[in-house]
Amino acid sequence: QTGLVWFRRDLRTHDNAALNTALQQCNQVHCVFIFDRAILDSLPRADRRVAFIHASLQELDASLRQLSGKPDGGLIVRYGFATEEIPALAAQLGAQAVYAARDYEPQARARDFQVQTALLAQQARLITLKDHVIFEEREVLTQTGKPYGVFTPYMRAWLAKLGDVPPRAFDEVTPHAPRLAERPPALSTPLPSLGDMGFEPGNLPDLRIPTGMSGAKKLLEDFWERMDQYEETRNFPSVKGPSYLSVHLRFGTVSIRQLVGLALQRRLQGSEGASVWLSELVWRDFYFQVLANFPHVAEHAFKPEYDQIAWESGEHAQQLFQAWCGGRTGYPLVDAAMAQLNQTGYMHNRLRMVAGSFLVKHLGLDWRWGERYFAEQLNDFDLSANNGGWQWVSSSGCDAQPYFRIFNPINQSEKFDAQGKFIKRYLPQLGALDAKSIHAPWLAKPLVLAAAGVTLGTNYPHPIVDHAEARARTLQRYGVVRKTQ
Numbered sequence: 001q002t003g004l005v006w007f008r009r010d011l012r013t014h015d016n017a018a019l020n021t022a023l024q025q026c027n028q029v030h031c032v033f034i035f036d037r038a039i040l041d042s043l044p045r046a047d048r049r050v051a052f053i054h055a056s057l058q059e060l061d062a063s064l065r066q067l068s069g070k071p072d073g074g075l076i077v078r079y080g081f082a083t084e085e086i087p088a089l090a091a092q093l094g095a096q097a098v099y100a101a102r103d104y105e106p107q108a109r110a111r112d113f114q115v116q117t118a119l120l121a122q123q124a125r126l127i128t129l130k131d132h133v134i135f136e137e138r139e140v141l142t143q144t145g146k147p148y149g150v151f152t153p154y155m156r157a158w159l160a161k162l163g164d165v166p167p168r169a170f171d172e173v174t175p176h177a178p179r180l181a182e183r184p185p186a187l188s189t190p191l192p193s194l195g196d197m198g199f200e201p202g203n204l205p206d207l208r209i210p211t212g213m214s215g216a217k218k219l220l221e222d223f224w225e226r227m228d229q230y231e232e233t234r235n236f237p238s239v240k241g242p243s244y245l246s247v248h249l250r251f252g253t254v255s256i257r258q259l260v261g262l263a264l265q266r267r268l269q270g271s272e273g274a275s276v277w278l279s280e281l282v283w284r285d286f287y288f289q290v291l292a293n294f295p296h297v298a299e300h301a302f303k304p305e306y307d308q309i310a311w312e313s314g315e316h317a318q319q320l321f322q323a324w325c326g327g328r329t330g331y332p333l334v335d336a337a338m339a340q341l342n343q344t345g346y347m348h349n350r351l352r353m354v355a356g357s358f359l360v361k362h363l364g365l366d367w368r369w370g371e372r373y374f375a376e377q378l379n380d381f382d383l384s385a386n387n388g389g390w391q392w393v394s395s396s397g398c399d400a401q402p403y404f405r406i407f408n409p410i411n412q413s414e415k416f417d418a419q420g421k422f423i424k425r426y427l428p429q430l431g432a433l434d435a436k437s438i439h440a441p442w443l444a445k446p447l448v449l450a451a452a453g454v455t456l457g458t459n460y461p462h463p464i465v466d467h468a469e470a471r472a473r474t475l476q477r478y479g480v481v482r483k484t485q
């Protein structure tokens with residue numbers, strides 16, 4: 001039979017569930033990626049993620065071509081609506097089965113259902129396979145068969161289920177690679193350029209973020225040297241502590257099975273850093289299962305009573321929001337974090353917590369506004385992890401921070417960026433301030449500010465809110481849910 005592999009967020013040829021299964025089950029296999037207008041049409045024209053995908057597809061195409069051993073054995077790339085393109089392509093190629101990695105987001109599920117229905121009408125089918133996670137939403141359940149809403153027992157059950165054996169990779173595709181078919185001449189047009197689709201590369205090339213499978217490999221090799229120190233370094237944004245692999249996990253240029261296998265192996269050798277890093281990968285699975293089991297979280301608070309909270313609204317709220325988005329709150333760590341996000345599409349995990357908490361618990365703004373802004377800006381935006389993170393900071397989610405725990409942005413700054421190194425990288429106008437004054441410039445003596453060339457209200461804003469007042473307002477705001485805690 002003829003199969004069609006539909007690459008979506010699994011842009012690699014190694015350890016790939018859909019590609020491997022298709023090659024085993026079919027005599028002839030075609031591969032396709034659709035630049036789906038259902039997603040692209042609403043994106044800004046200079047979206048770093050589109051540029052990242054585009055660059056990663058070039059490598060995927062080359063890799064498929066090499067594996068197939070045929071000059072035209074590469075990837076078919078289309079620009080259109082996946083719900084139309086996939087059934088049409090399957091018909092054109094005479095494919096009886098379309099293989100894809102399973103997606104857990106509500107919109108993606110609806111899309112896949114539509115594609116499945118269309119394929120069935122033409123005597124073909126959509127076969128989806130587990131690829132993005134180690135365990136899916138029904139694989140790790142409580143003893144009473146319910147999904148977990150708290151992380152620690154989930155992680156315990158997850159680790160017990162995994163055991164000491166690294167997850168099995170999908171076999172090497174090489175033995176079956178000759179089954180990769182040549183692209184029919186009518187479909188062998190080269191990858192459309194970003195410009196052809198109305199996009200610009202944005203600043204991705206300047207950021208030198210390594211793309212594709214080779215980029216993921218490079219980052220992994222670098223992190224492999226640092227993994228043992230992960231626990232000590234991961235909370236300090238000026239230090240190269242984390243792996244920076246999130247964008248690769250997002251687009252599947254690296255395999256989660258491979259990462260878990262490597263972390264497990266190192267953990268079994270006694271590495272505390274590997275053990276903590278593995279638990280971060282478990283958080284990833286945790287939020288995937290939350291979204292799949294409780295899809296209402298995509299729009300609502302995990303706990304319904306948190307939907308009752310009255311957030312700030314009106315013009316003033318809009319002004320506060322714009323100041324937060326633009327990194328003009330007057331709290332240097334928050335502003336530097338937002339500058340990092342706006343300039344690079346990445347934000348350090350500690351800062352996602354600090355900046356997120358600031359939006360909700362200092363500015364009193366609806367966490368969904370922040371969630372939406374992160375979704376637009378983050379290169380690694382993933383609905384499940386982003387939603388989980390925002391529900392955590394706003395205290396409305398599963399295993400969330402208790403509502404009365406309100407990060408003090410000044411203390412966080414003193415603790416995690418003591419010398420202000422990170423702040424200075426993103427807020428050069430504060431570059432000459434000393435380590436004592438940089439966390440809360442408005443508390444510094446006028447002489448100190450003058451000597452450092454800082455004029456509040458001119459080259460750096462006054463604080464947009466007072467911490468103590470904001471804290472009191474938040475406790476009051478959360479009063480509607482207090483009785484449930």
Ligand code: FAD
Binds near residue numbers: 385393
């Ligand atoms: P590492 O520290 O090297 O971690 C390795 C991997 O583990 C990450 O790449 C990621 O896949 C996973 N991971 C780590 N922490 C978490 C977590 N808390 N939840 C789920 N997975 C985790 N992560 C995203 O991938 N996409 C998002 O859209 C996203 N939005 C977030 C929003 C908020 C408000 C918060 C608090 C966190 C968010 N995170 C998100 C989680 C985390 O901040 C990032 O995964 C991490 O900073 C990515 O950097 P890294 O790859 O260097 O991480």
